[in-house]
Amino acid sequence: MTARPDLGGSSAPATNPQPTPDRPAPLRAAIALTAVGAALVGLGPLAGLVAPGASAAFAAWPLLLPLALAAPALAAAFAKVGHPATAAALLIGPAVLAPGRLVLDLQFLVNAGRAARPELLRVDTLDAYTPSAGTWLLLAGHVASLVGGLLAVRGIQHGEESAGAHRQGLLTLVLCAGFLAAVAVLMAPFASDDPYLLPNPAVDAPLPVLVGSVLLAVGAPTAAGFFAGAGDPDVARGGLLGLAVALAGIVLPPLVAVAVLDQLTLAWGPVLGLVAVVALATLALPAGRNRSVEATGDLSLPTFTRLIALAAVFALIAGTLALVAAAMPQVEMPFGLRDPSPYPARVLWPAGGLLVLVGGLLLLPRVGRWLRPVLPVVWVVVPLAAAGVLDAVFTAMQAAEAEADYGSWAAGAAVLFAALAAAIAAVAGGVERDDVDLTEMAMHRLVLFPSLVALPLGAGAFSVPVVTASDYTAPGVFTAFSTASWGLVIALAAVVGAAVLAPMCRPQRAAALLCGAALVVSVRVLEYPLTAGRFPDANPGPGLWFGLACTAVLLGTALAAARSRRDPELA
Template sequence: MLALPAMTSRITTPSPADSPADDSVGSRIGWAESPVQLRLAFALAALGAVAQVTGVAVGVVDGGPPAAFRSFPLLLVLAVLPPVVAAGLAVGRRPLMGAGVLVGAALLGPGRLLGDLQFLVDPLVVSRPEIMVPTSLAPLHAGLGLWLLLAGHVLAITAGVMAANRAGAPYGTPYAAELHDDGRQRSAVGLVAAVVAAFGLQLAPFTSGNAFLLAEGLIDSPWLLRFALLAAGAGVVGAALVGTATARGVAVGAVLGVAAIAVPQVGAGLWVGLLGAAPGPYLALLGVVGLAVSVWVTTRPRRESDPVATAHRVAGVLGVLSGVAAIGAATTTVLAVEGVEQETFSNRLFLPAGILVVALAIPLLFPRTAAAMRPAFAVSLAAIALAGMSTLDAVVTATGVGAPISTGAAVWFTAAALVFAGGATITGLFAGNAERAEPQERPLDLVLVAPLAVAGLLAIGAFGLPVVKARGLVPPGIWAEFRLASLGLLLAVLTVVVAVALTPVSRPNRAGALLLGCAGLVGVRALEYPLTSARALGSVPGPGLWLSLACAGALVVAALMVLSRR
């Protein structure tokens, strides 16, 4: 009893600056100072990854049919990522975050374990084309590889349990002190994103026209797979409820755990014949990425409230979600006729648009780069509208002909991308207006007027004239053939023209970012030719392509001129 006060008196309460949510979490703790139990957990996680990979290589089903595609490299990467990332963080003096990665991955472990147990009960009802695709109704039996695979899951779960809480570290040690929870509330956005991810895991993994390969969600699955799906969903939601001390690592581990389930499903829907993409795995990935982004943004040390910094972070999160949804829209089905997926070209611009927006949204999550990158990010959001209006135009046109046409998951991703982009635009404008309210000297730079005027005129032609020309092809325009897709073109050209007009009265670093963002937007327009030229026979580059390339070049040159005159 007398030793208790002495022991508890050694516990230090970190100040807000040393909060575990800070970017310096674990910076004082090296590999040697990590608890022995944690190092053992890293070893078990690595052994579990080896067992999983070996099990797939040996064969989960005895003498069973092969996988539907070359999935082994993908499964290898997905298996080794959690222990590799966790050990790398520990070696990089972030052992607490590394422990969180093991915990987050382990939260998905029970669901994965139950799902693979179905191979032992009845392999014929398992929808795992990355492992095997039955070719008949002949009975199949579990092989040696299944036991290795199950052992790998058990080892991964055990590693997560050992890494949880203090990982055996005595009270008063630096590692235990880092676990101090400052009591901040969890992110409501992160919890909603986790629920979205959990819901996505319950849906069908893909659509199937193969009678021997079922595509069933929670309701239609066998009882064991139902428990597996529910356990996986509960694991994602549990990752959103952990304490702030390990929240970042757990979020990363949850992303890797969901990826191990959903990425093979995405690959099967894209690469396997008679299979098609379904929204379930995309929703799961989108939701868990949103959870991770929300956790990394919100688990920061408490400082004096800064509305501009908060707006930057919110805009960054919304931008990442918009970009990820855009990539989902680019890789899923837009239209189907009597259940048969149709090749479409209207959504292909979403791929470069989504990549551009995500690349410019991530810097907004960090205070050092947020203000400088905000102008480029703000104008890049017009690329989402450019691709979104084109996709919706194709849907409205196709569904209006009266044929048995149904819409696919890409339409939902399009709507999500547009909504997130709209929210990011509003918060980005708020941050910009608050920053411009600060007294700054902004002299008019008349030298830039001529090159900027040229860039503006080229932008009008780039978006107003067709990029692809072919006999019988009537693309949407601004002055003629004004359709729903024309709204995206109009918004894009107005974005560039307004940005060009604001450049001479803006600070050089902000003006340079603004012009570079416009160059990225025009570059997305130029990519319309290589991405969609196959939609018509005998297609050739239109004047809009050459004007887009010239406009992008002019904007880059003008941006370099602006930045050189700082």
């Protein structure tokens, strides 16, 4: 059993990441620098963010300052009681989110009136504002937090992993919480009747807000997964706590703003974020338990079958929600105006049906193991279809003051459950690979070359329109980028990922990946017969032919991979 050095300076060997006892200065400097950054973030806006002067919509510094100081205060407390690894990791969590928060706040330099941050600023005119001292103090605070996290990393040395690094059950829950946080930061923080506080989801927000939100959405689940898999329980505990505290600083101010300002109403984004905060903080407790192999024996992990069953249930829920969304009205239009959503909603039928089919088959023991790699690819058909629906809904809401109906909410929920199903299926794949000898794995040329051919075909299928008509510009990846384009980007990424990974997988797993990619492209192809009827002069676009060719290549390659039995152990 690995011994951990105590606070008194024991010389027992340590194999887990531990702050070096002869270098306490980096940790002390990290705590001090992070505390300074927290003070700048909490109090800097009091100096005034813009000129001419404009204050916050409410006195928020009593909330912002404690939230910002929570991480360095907890780090100092853990360091004092003899847990320097926990203290260091506590500072790394906020540092991971600092770049996203920094880019978000760059909006005050570009156009402060569109920041939609009532806890920091509320303008009352359309006149141009210039950044003032408070903006620079706010940005400096984020930089200080980032540098403090880097100093904290220097205080941790890496050794051998402990048995706790393989707790897939904890990892699954943490990844789900991290994904929930990612969804939360991409959604609108609140709804508003105030013409000077107009929030938008990330896809419709100004560029700094979009980029900052994406950085937060990537950083939260990535950091959560890293900390959950850390070999040292102290690092896992501190990292998850720090991440929860940093995320609380993002999602709590909008909730408080809704509570104190009559013009604002609650939105789902901060609510989901608060759930993620509570989940991460709660999961930090079991993550911090030091379970050695000698003390506990074999780890109690969720079996492959249980993970597959859980993924199947989420897939069934996602598919059912997509079908419900397709059957229900998406938007409530003002009297006399045409609803633009019925045709895009038709794509939800094959998307939802496909998820229901895959989820049901995953529950069958004989096919579940083979079908498992399909789900992490094919789940993207739900955001592919839902993005087109939500694009129509958002356009109607902005142009005609329409209201979102139950169908659009069901479509959004379907995306969430589909992503959770894919994440759990991916974790199940990791559990499965733990029992397989992959040392002899090699690139399979039989799969490699057709997969390379499928890459440009897939890019064409999602980058150019499948339907063309006069006076119609279809959403695209490189042109006419809109909310619907995000569905195209996600689907294209899944197809590319499957085509790249398939040549390195065991033959049957490669066949499953390629079949999943073919199903995704097929849903894209179905967009033509399902939606072309809305245009009297609709014609097949080049994306349709790219999609048909890509589907044929992927299915042919999958068939060749399934028949490959050159190495029975890899089949």
